[in-house]
Amino acid sequence: MSATSAPRPVEPLCEARNVSHSFTLPNGRPLKVLEDINLAIFPHEIVALVGPSGSGKSTLLRILCGLVKPSSGDVLYHGQPFEDVNPGTAMVFQTFALFPWFTVLDNVRVVLQAAGYSASAVEARAQQVIRLVGLSGFEEAYPRELSGGMKQRVGIARALALEPEILVMDEPFSQVDALTAESLRAEVVRLWSAADRYPSSIVLASHNISEVVYLADRIVILSAQPGRIRTEIANPLPRPRSYHAAAFLDMVERLHDLITGSELPDLPATSPGRSPWSVEPLPQAGASEIIGLLEYLDSHGGSEDLFRIAYTTGRHFDQVIRIVAAAELLGFVDTPKRMVCLEPLGRQFLRADTELRKSIWSEQLLKLKLFHEIYDILQRHPEHALERDFVLETIIFRLPEEDYETTFRTFVNWARYGNLFAYDETRELLFLQ
Numbered sequence: 001m002s003a004t005s006a007p008r009p010v011e012p013l014c015e016a017r018n019v020s021h022s023f024t025l026p027n028g029r030p031l032k033v034l035e036d037i038n039l040a041i042f043p044h045e046i047v048a049l050v051g052p053s054g055s056g057k058s059t060l061l062r063i064l065c066g067l068v069k070p071s072s073g074d075v076l077y078h079g080q081p082f083e084d085v086n087p088g089t090a091m092v093f094q095t096f097a098l099f100p101w102f103t104v105l106d107n108v109r110v111v112l113q114a115a116g117y118s119a120s121a122v123e124a125r126a127q128q129v130i131r132l133v134g135l136s137g138f139e140e141a142y143p144r145e146l147s148g149g150m151k152q153r154v155g156i157a158r159a160l161a162l163e164p165e166i167l168v169m170d171e172p173f174s175q176v177d178a179l180t181a182e183s184l185r186a187e188v189v190r191l192w193s194a195a196d197r198y199p200s201s202i203v204l205a206s207h208n209i210s211e212v213v214y215l216a217d218r219i220v221i222l223s224a225q226p227g228r229i230r231t232e233i234a235n236p237l238p239r240p241r242s243y244h245a246a247a248f249l250d251m252v253e254r255l256h257d258l259i260t261g262s263e264l265p266d267l268p269a270t271s272p273g274r275s276p277w278s279v280e281p282l283p284q285a286g287a288s289e290i291i292g293l294l295e296y297l298d299s300h301g302g303s304e305d306l307f308r309i310a311y312t313t314g315r316h317f318d319q320v321i322r323i324v325a326a327a328e329l330l331g332f333v334d335t336p337k338r339m340v341c342l343e344p345l346g347r348q349f350l351r352a353d354t355e356l357r358k359s360i361w362s363e364q365l366l367k368l369k370l371f372h373e374i375y376d377i378l379q380r381h382p383e384h385a386l387e388r389d390f391v392l393e394t395i396i397f398r399l400p401e402e403d404y405e406t407t408f409r410t411f412v413n414w415a416r417y418g419n420l421f422a423y424d425e426t427r428e429l430l431f432l433q
Helices: 057-065 104-114 119-132 148-160 178-193 209-215 246-263 287-299 306-313 317-329 344-351 354-365 369-380 388-398 404-417
Strands: 014-024 030-041 046-050 072-077 089-092 166-170 201-205 218-223 228-234 303-305 339-342 385-387 421-424 429-432
Touching: 014 057, 030 057, 030 228, 046 057, 046 209, 057 089, 057 166, 057 201, 089 148, 104 119, 104 148, 119 148, 148 178, 178 209, 209 246, 218 246, 228 246, 246 306, 246 317, 287 303, 287 306, 287 317, 287 339, 287 344, 287 404, 303 306, 306 317, 306 339, 339 344, 344 354, 354 404, 369 385, 369 388, 369 404, 369 421, 369 429, 385 388, 388 404, 388 429, 404 421
Parallel strands: 046 201, 046 218, 089 166, 166 201
Antiparallel strands: 014 030, 014 072, 218 228, 303 339, 385 429, 421 429
16 A cells, blocks of 8 residues: 555655755856755655756755755754754765775764764664665675675665664665666665654655656656756555556656656747747757667667657666757757657768768757857957857856756767867867867
């Protein structure tokens, strides 16, 4: 039976009220990553946050834990504000975050010692949680001697050692292989489902839709730039859940449709309220990834279902979304509903020799406002060269809500492939080919 079937108490364990958050860019301008977030975490539930890169999932998790103080809004634990870290939470990180010079036992001991436990309590509790996550016999092993799955078990044990009421997990299984990830998900559900369970609830961020459907009772879908809650859906599937059950696959498909509809909407070239001269954000995808997508589509008859591409290529759905969005921005594909279809220009590109491919590519780049603007400035510059900082400032000014360093890397990667611009890393100069 789903954990959400019981009536919810009035008081949530933790709550974000009207939370917004901005980071400050080097030029002093704010970059808003979250806007007007209202989210409550209730007892005995697993809540998953999903959304594209730039939707602020990790930032929101850190705000709930008290690791980041929001620019505005309130975060409450049992209805009360808290100082510094949230006393009812513990976090499991994507990259394990273990001390490499400590053994497994010492990596768990250290958080208990920092929390002020007595020496005897530290030893008893550390041994208990190591047994709980199935690492008995590895107490004296160092992280370098462990597999990725075992390292994450240490991270989970360390978080559980403090008996948190809410376990917060930031893409916890993305750094391990598929079989290990499946095993760890089942282990987390087992620990959460225990009658005397700590944690009471789990909040996690994930890009893996099947993982979300397997774990979560409630799924919160975020939109990006800045991150906002677009919708919430309940997951009524009974436990234990099977990845192959028809109802499970239906829920996966429903989530894919919701996310796809948000990230690749069927819009006209100039949508209402959008200036025809506004600068298009560049999806984070390399030229080789875009070309790989076109070749994949060509080998599959010219079109394919979006989440089938993700499944058959073994890529995160979020990553596939970025590649498809980039290919669509360049005019190589179209995305009716959740299909990805080669456009005539995409077919022409694939049939072309290397030089013609580069010519087509550069022509498409110059239809994008950022490339056109920089190209125009370079042509007029006496030395046909620009400093990196000038280009970065242009990106920050034109795309203030984007990650300017990531956008710059994508900009250079695309320009180099089309022989439009060259970039000298040593001198940090962009110049015409």
